[in-house]
């Protein structure tokens with residue numbers, strides 16, 4: 001194995017989108033979008049409602065043809081192919097199970113249309129059903145099984161095709177909160193063990209942060225940033241990303257001596273990067289606790305300082321409303337024209 | 349509601365009695381003026397009226413033609429309305445919209461006029477023969493043949509059937525079709541394995557209504573068909589008015605009814621099955 | 630790939646155009662005759678154009694009378710049909726009572742019985758009740774054809790009104806009657822309208838029964854057509870056809886096609 005071949009293999013992305021553009025109803029929905037997904041990687045396409053996620057996914061799957069740009073799957077240009085001829089498989093938002101077929105027949109369908117031989121179909125379908133723990137519902141109709149089970153049938157129907165690329169359009173949005181966490185872990189485990197290049201569309205940042213290798217944040221038909229979850233959170237490349245992923249206090253101005261002062265650009269401070277104590281110290285400014293809202297495993301505390309009002313997340317001992325003390329910014333993000341300039345660390 | 353039952357159910361019961369040879373009660377007058385009545389000879393009546401009917405070659409010819417016209421027209425209507433539904437559902441262009449709008453037109457044209465319009469269009473000096481003649485061809489005169497009756501039946505039945513089938517197809521969510529495309533199925537296969545089964549209830553309703561409608565039709569065969577053999581709907585009217593043989597006329601109606609009832613049972617079954625699956629969903 | 634797609638487009642276009650020609654051809658051809666002086670085979674256009682036949686139709690007292698009769702009888706039939714059938718439709722759509730399904734099936738079966746046979750036995754009844762040749766007789770005959778539409782379509786519409794919407798209205802303080810008026814009836818209205826239109830057409834077009842019961846005393850427009858076809862020049866029949874189609878064309882405008890499609894399909898499913 002020479003170094004040359006390794007590099008070759010590594011640089012052929014599982015999916016490459018190049019200058020992908022689509023207008024619908026006279027509006028540009030996806031705007032010269034570029035994205036590389038590594039082989040075997042799970043990438044979350046995260047963005048607010050209406051930003052063009054589904055449109056992008058439908059172009060990748062082949063249901064929509066782009067006005068311009070290219071779609072390559074595993075190094076092959078598939079832009080001109082219809083969905084039936086692309087090596088991708090999609091799990092639909094409402095699952096799209098065929099109500100007149102049993103679970104088995106739903107899952108077997110992709111193999112049947114490919115003319116796979118009967119025994120082979122039975123073998124592969126049973127294998128996939130076992131994989132998603134649905135063997136006992138083999139002969140049920142979609143209407144007879146629960147939402148979570150339907151979701152897994154849809155997944156099985158995609159997996160049985162042994163696709164090069166798995167596309168999931170908000171696969172969990174129809175499940176209740178608890179089931180969502182459980183199913184997303186199952187999906188993640190399966191995807192890892194099978195090593196399928198996967199794109200999961202979601203507008204739920206928790207979901208994106210917890211199950212993907214990397215996250216692509218989409219906004220108004222463009223990709224704002226592609227990074228690992230921790231990098232995305234620590235160094236949001238644009239103001240939009242900072243606000244959309246996690247939560248920030250943001251102010252016009254600059255940070256000087258621990259205080260927000262008038263100046264060019266924007267300052268974004270994550271609530272957990274604000275430290276409140278009763279004693280004065282370097283970089284801390286006098287602050288009054290205005291309100292305290294319990295938010296589960298932390299509290300949201302609103303602190304009023306002479307320069308700005310800060311929203312802070314605090315754990316441990318929580319001060320009462322009206323408490324006077326000192327609040328310090330531990331870390332802040334500085335933006336110019338919407339783009340990240342630097343991460344400002346407060347003094348320890 | 350009783351009124352409804354009264355006005356449909358009662359006459360039907362009455363005429364069943366007449367065909368079985370009961371000539372009393374309200375059937376008295378009609379039995380008095382009618383000819384060829386075979387009176388009841390058992391407590392349940394007599395089958396003589398029906399026997400006479402089935403041994404009549406004329407009736408058998410009519411029955412045969414009725415069945416052929418019904419079957420052929422229904423098949424054509426079904427095929428065309430499927431084609432229309434698929435064009436409207438999958439194509440969605442301007443031409444599909446226009447087609448969807450135009451296809452309902454015959455529904456709003458009184459049947460008498462439909463029949464007459466088709467008569468002039470396909471008749472001896474009608475459009476079709478005119479065009480053929482201008483091209484130097486000799487087209488057959490279709491009127492007064494079974495073919496004109498079939499054309500007329502298709503023409504009048506198409507709107508209702510295609511409305512039903514189209515609405516069945518339209519109610520299939522896009523995602524179900526997309527999922528099949530994603531699974532690698534070509535269009536023809538998606539139509540066969542996904543769309544047809546999902547629209548099956550509407551297809552069955554369309555089939556039932558079309559075939560029952562054609563089975564008992566009168567106006568279309570009256571204007572467009574041949575004199576002999578003709579469809580039973582016309583023959584009933586002939587026997588009733590021209591020949592004054594009410595028993596046979598009504599007996600023929602019951603023969604049609606038996607066929608229609610067979611179709612109706614299939615329909616009710618389909619409906620019950622449909623609501624059963626929906627109830628589970 | 631592209632060539633195949635183009636070919637398919639052309640195929641679909643050709644099929645669509647052929648279908649439209651099949652539907653519209655006869656109507657346009659007949660319509661043209663209403664304005665023709667005469668027509669020589671095999672010309673595709675009339676020998677000359679005139680409105681003479683229109684004057685003839687309006688001047689002819691029998692023809693004008695038929696028009697009047699039809700325009701009088703049809704609304705009466707639709708009204709009576711609505712009064713009788715809509716409560717029944719509500720009962721069928723909203724309540725389950727013993728024999729409900731049997732009733733529906735029975736009604737469907739009755740509808741499957743050939744009309745002409747029904748009229749034959751109805752004639753027997755009418756002789757006995759002295760209703761032959763009377764307006765009441767014609768109204769009853771035409772009523773029969775409207776019942777299926779007036780019951781089934783509204784029944785399924787009533788059944789489809791979500792209970793929760795009515796409950797929300799009750800909760801908001803509306804009385805039972807107000808709820809029925811402002812919610813239930815309101816939501817079922819499009820379907821009822823479709824039912825009314827279908828009934829109107831069914832009644833207006835009804836020829837066999839009206840002929841059997843009405844002739845030779847009373848002629849409606851469609852029954853007059855039978856006589857016309859045999860006794861008048863084709864142009865008169867054409868004029869009459871156009872007149873006969875006017876109410877229908879107006880109704881097309883009232884009921885947009887998609888409403889009819891959906892409601893009709895829903896309406897014909899027994900539940």
Ligand SMILES: Nc1ncnc2c1ncn2[C@@H]1O[C@H](COP(=O)(O)OP(=O)(O)OP(=O)(O)O)[C@@H](O)[C@H]1O
Pocket residue numbers: 024025029047048049050051052053054055056203
């Ligand atoms: N066929 C269409 N014609 C016109 N506009 C469309 C069409 N399809 C989508 N759009 C518009 O494109 C935008 C993006 O749609 P898309 O479905 O891709 O959003 P999304 O990011 O998936 O949103 P969500 O999270 O709500 O699913 C929306 O504003 C939508 O209204």
Ligand SMILES: [Mg+2]
Pocket residue numbers: 053054055
């Ligand atoms: Mg979406």
